[in-house]
Amino acid sequence: MDTISAFFLKKGVKRIIIFGLIVLILFSVKSMINIILLTFIFTFLMDRLVEFTVRHVQLNRKVLVVLLYTLIVGLLTYGLVKYLPLITMEISQLIRRITNFYSQPHDNVLINYVETIITSNQISAYLENGFSFLLKSFTDISKTSIQVLLALILSLFFLLEKPRLKEFTSKFKNSKIAPFYYEIQFFGQKFTRTFGKVIEAQFIIAIVNTILSVILLMILGFPQIIGLAIMIFFLGLIPVAGVIISLVPLTLIAFTIGGFLKVVYVIIAIMIIHAIEAYILNPKLMSSKTDLPVFYTFVVLIFSQNFFGVWGLIIGIPVFVFLLDVLEVTDKESPNSIE
Numbered sequence: 001m002d003t004i005s006a007f008f009l010k011k012g013v014k015r016i017i018i019f020g021l022i023v024l025i026l027f028s029v030k031s032m033i034n035i036i037l038l039t040f041i042f043t044f045l046m047d048r049l050v051e052f053t054v055r056h057v058q059l060n061r062k063v064l065v066v067l068l069y070t071l072i073v074g075l076l077t078y079g080l081v082k083y084l085p086l087i088t089m090e091i092s093q094l095i096r097r098i099t100n101f102y103s104q105p106h107d108n109v110l111i112n113y114v115e116t117i118i119t120s121n122q123i124s125a126y127l128e129n130g131f132s133f134l135l136k137s138f139t140d141i142s143k144t145s146i147q148v149l150l151a152l153i154l155s156l157f158f159l160l161e162k163p164r165l166k167e168f169t170s171k172f173k174n175s176k177i178a179p180f181y182y183e184i185q186f187f188g189q190k191f192t193r194t195f196g197k198v199i200e201a202q203f204i205i206a207i208v209n210t211i212l213s214v215i216l217l218m219i220l221g222f223p224q225i226i227g228l229a230i231m232i233f234f235l236g237l238i239p240v241a242g243v244i245i246s247l248v249p250l251t252l253i254a255f256t257i258g259g260f261l262k263v264v265y266v267i268i269a270i271m272i273i274h275a276i277e278a279y280i281l282n283p284k285l286m287s288s289k290t291d292l293p294v295f296y297t298f299v300v301l302i303f304s305q306n307f308f309g310v311w312g313l314i315i316g317i318p319v320f321v322f323l324l325d326v327l328e329v330t331d332k333e334s335p336n337s338i339e
Contacts, residue, residue: 035151039154043159046065046068046072065156199318210229213228213232216269220266222250239297251267
């Protein structure tokens with residue numbers, strides 16, 4: 001009996017048990033996973049923005065938090081009211097344009113070969129899930145808006161009461177559930193250091209990629225720019241694979257509007273943008289521990305997409321990096337990591 005008790009009192013065993021309980025709890029509330037993930041992402045990103053702004057603007061922290069949230073909610077509301085019908089129409093037109101391309105017979109051997117590759121591999125599943133997610137999100141805007149609004153409100157209250165929350169939470173150190181507190185604190189710090197920072201880097205990279213891509217697509221005379229911008233942004237949140245996946249619809253559209261010459265221009269443009277991401281943005285924003293081999297990246301994305309759908313494509317790599325950090329596979333801070 002004493003041997004069994006000593007076994008369960010080991011730090012590693014307790015950590016595994018508590019981690020399993022956390023996973024079980026998250027699985028039991030999977031219907032709320034959208035709100036949970038959105039709340040964490042908004043909280044982390046807004047906290048980083050607030051801390052950055054506080055260092056450059058001499059203003060009360062709570063006042064600054066309220067002003068930033070007011071600005072963001074105002075911009076979101078204005079964008080939805082003014083551009084929602086246009087965005088929904090352009091995304092629908094993009095889907096219709098790509099569907100028509102697939103449905104039409106092509107005499108070109110190369111085009112037929114590319115279509116076969118897309119249809120028979122995981123890329124088609126990514127595209128289908130991605131487009132359906134975008135269309136569903138913008139058509140079922142009431143549900144999406146409620147989830148985003150709740151996440152924003154929760155993150156706002158968290159940031160407004162952050163010092164008080166820290167003080168209140170620290171009381172659990174001396175409570176009867178202190179072992180749970182220390183393990184949850186351990187996982188929380190690891191999660192913030194890996195998952196949060198990778199998500200932050202992905203958002204910055206996606207924004208830069210979207211801006212550069214939109215400029216190049218406008219120069220090349222592409223239609224439905226707003227719809228393409230939204231598609232590129234969401235696909236830009238997928239590490240490595242996002243560039244390859246976005247290349248498929250872009251080349252198909254390029255072929256329909258300008259033939260092979262336009263396709264070559266698009267491929268060159270995407271290669272330039274990918275080079276900027278790979279050699280400038282990634283080294284600046286990503287730490288060495290997130291520098292996964294491409295093979296691992298694609299394996300993680302395939303499994304996470306199958307298990308978690310579209311969310312899996314966005315959070316698959318951050319979660320995998322978090323697990324690597326917990327297992328101390330790559331538990332080293334890099335001087336290039338996000339401060």
